[in-house]
Amino acid sequence: MTDLTDATERREHILRAAVRQGLLDPGRSLLAGFVDLDGVARTVGALRAAFPGSLSVLHAFAAKANSLVPVLAELREHGMGCEVATGGELARALAAGFPPERIVFDSPAKTRAELEWALELGVAINADNFQELDRIDSILAGRDPASRIGVRVNPQVGGGTIAAMSTATRTSKFGIPLSDPDSRREVLRAFRDRPWLTWVHTHAGSQGCPLDLMARGVAEAVAFADEVNRVLGRRQVTGIDIGGGLPVNFADDEVTPGFGTYVDLLRAHAPDLFSGRYGIVTEFGRAVLAKNGFTAAYVEYTKTAGGRPIALTHAGVQVATRTVFAPEAWPLRITAHAPDGGAKHGSPVRQDIAGPACFAGDLLARDRALPLLEPGDLVVLPDTGAYYFSTPFHYNSLPEPAVYGVRVDGDGRVDFTLVRPAQDPYELTGPDGRTVLAPRPGGLVRH
Ligand SMILES: *Cc1c(COP(=O)(O)O)cnc(C)c1O
Secondary structure, three states: OOOOOOHHHHHHHHHHHHHHOOOOEOOOEOEEEEEEHHHHHHHHHHHHHHOOOOOOEEEEEEHHHOOOHHHHHHHHHOOOEEEEOOHHHHHHHHHOOOOHHHEEEEOOOOOHHHHHHHHHHOOEEEEOOHHHHHHHHHHHOOOOOOOOEEEEEEOOOOOOOOHHHEOOOOOOOOOEEOOOOOHHHHHHHHHHHOOOEEEEEOOOEOOOOOHHHHHHHHHHHHHHHHHHHHHHOOOOOOEEEOOOOOOOOOOOOOOOOOHHHHHHHHHHHOHHHHOOOOEEEEOOOHHHHHHHEEEEEEEEEEEEEOOEEEEEEOOOOOOOHHHHHOOOOOOOOOEEEOOOOOEOOOOEEEEEEEOOOOOOOOEEEEEEEEEOOOOOOEEEEOOOOOOOOOOOOOHHHOOOOEEEEEEEOOOOOEEEEEEEOOOOOOOEEOOOOOEEEEEOOOOOEEO
16 A cells, blocks of 8 residues: 655655656656645645734745746635746736735836836735835826835845855845945835835745744844834834745755744744734745655666766756756755656666756766666656746757646545646747747658
């Protein structure tokens, strides 16, 4: 009997079903992504349970972590909101059915047209800088906005182990720095001059940032909100958007740290956040989706070079871009499977797991001890539900793989729904934006 609460066995069970149902096929479908929708429901439940029910909290999923519209719609059905950072993400959130007031628009480079659109819809906005505030003034032209509007502050508490993920450094490009000379006074003045400015936003960083650092960043934002209200002598700031950034454990199946651990730290560092004086928005992305998705790909060939076994697979830089370009920062687990999806149990052999792209660095893992892979086997990349298959890299004209939503019922039956069709690499688009030619293996040409 398969224990489908065990994450490893659950992935294997789903993989076997995917092969049986033809979603993975060595001839036609070499690579696919899977989102465990039962797992997503559980994770959202854990997130909601971590915050006291007495507070007004909107959990806005960071769309960039997985921007597939059916996945966003699923999160909406679980009561989440959506954080977007471009016009394209805003379009996806609207297509997924989020009501405008449950969408939060963060971006350091919002255009005038994007701001006009968001203000017209009533989408919440976090302004990144003084020039953006001036632009909002000019669009509002004295009217009261329908949108909740806040300012993103940079608490300048420092960075984590991955520089590219650290947004609260002294010189970060995000938000208005709170400790630069005169800066704090200027933001205070911005609040004084704009009674509709009612939220304070911060997002101290993502993967690689210590929880303690993130919690200190939030504490700075809360302290600043208290200061605005004290100095202005009115309760102008009514909400704090604490951002996302809860890191994910990529080493094994344990879900750690949990949302509760972070909330405990927030209570310790920023007790006023829980005073009931402020509404709260969160913007978690990776922690909601990463462990609820995996990628699977066939091994096409194997070889040995310089004494090292190498498996050439169909998953590489096109789906694991960060892992390939920054392997130290973004290591992924890999599991080895037989052609039917069953786990391989041979004794571990150190081998390179390579992708299909034409550059030497296209490796998912170097010198990784796994049962020796053979042509026709499958490799699985767990923990790829966020920032992997929904953020493709189009090197070598490699297509985006199909992605399936997965549900497993009480009898172990696996139900797949397509959440994104595979891109057709043979469909070429002409300069007029229309399909002009589709030469493909077998010599077929379609118009
Ligand atoms: C990327 C981002 C998030 C989500 O970060 P995760 O690490 O995926 O939780 C939230 N807020 C903002 C402003 C972001 O840029």
